[in-house]
Amino acid sequence: MDETLNINDDIKSLKLAVLKDNLKQNWKLDTDLWNEEFPHDFRFEDTYLQLSFVLRDFNIDELKHLISITNLFDVKNYSHDISTLINNYIKSCVDYLNHEIDGKTDEYFQKFNNNNNCFSYEKKIKKSLTKYQINYSLFFYGTLRSLEVRKAVIGESSDNHNISLGYLLKHKVFRVKNANYPLIKYTNNQVDVVKGLLINNITFEELKKLDRFEGRNYFRQFVKVNVDQIHHDAQIYMPTKNMISEEPWDYEKWYKNDMKNFFLNEFDLNGVK
Structure with missing residues (x-):
């Protein structure tokens, strides 16, 4: 018996699957500059949104469940509401990190309140996911x-x-x-x-x-x-x-x-x- 699989790699793959299916945009290996800070990570197109930053509190079972209920080809289980939340969540995360890079984090929280900042969207996704039974x-x-x-x-x-x-x-x-x-x-x-x-x-x-x-x-x-x-x-x-x-x-x-x-x-x- 040989065990060479890595749980962290699996989580990255699952995150990529969730985001690719819902955002329809490309994720790619990051630049050398960012790899020094986030080794072997992925970055979302022209933003500084790191894969390690998003969906941080979701375990393997939850990520797999997100994939299954946001699959457009699975008409029976597809959840438009959760797919919309994921899109809004990513947009808000991009805004947050761009503000943080510019040293304007306070401005971000003035612009986005507890109902529509990236951290609140992650909680909303979690809450919505509880409506669907997870094993x-x-x-x-x-x-x-x-x-x-x-x-x-x-x-x-x-x-x-x-x-x-x-x-x-x-x-x-x-x-x-x-x-x-x-x-x-x-x-x-x-x-x-x-x-x-x-x-x-x-x-x-x-x-x-x-x-x-x-x-x-x-x-x-x-x-x-x-x-x-x-x-x-x-x-x-x-x-x-x-x-x-x-x-x-x-x-x-x-x-x-x-x-x-x-x-x-x-x-x-x-x-x-």
Whole structure:
């Protein structure tokens, strides 16, 4: 199994797809001068609008969803309202950056208020997107591999999930010190492979429950999961830096010997203890 794909490159490609489909204008590699400041970035025609600046708060799933609902050839799902918002958003971003370059940021915010500046348009797009159901993909490597834990966190809808056995390269799972649950670490070692479950149809409401359950000690990180030699976009819960690990995690051993103690001592819907 070889993992050479880069999540950041994928996000750039998805952003380009969103903007090309909606703006019908060319994006190109930037000049050498701007590449010094924004390496390997793209610039919008004759403006200084960087690809890294736009749609900054959108994840892979949301960008893919934007592409699907602004595709003119998909009559059933096409959203004229969101496509219009994207066009207005980009125009406003161009105005903002041109004002910033000229040292006239204050003038921009006098000209554009909280309802029509580039930052407000991004929020409007996000809000409009919530009207359309988005399914998220997560890779579970620890306690959430257990159906019992998933049902306790998400509810009976866990039975309806699309589940595949997958593998994550260059990572390793360890038991958290003095705890009955694990953490995962990036090793950059090709021989390290984590076995787990890829779930592709998690709803936004379920995602919020999972985030609350994982608590402040974990955050979501994008990864590539291998299922039958095909790479899939997904997210995993990565630990914060202040967590200490011990021996390698053994899921089968935990399921057989320690799951009961986990439910008794550490399970909490508002954040594992």
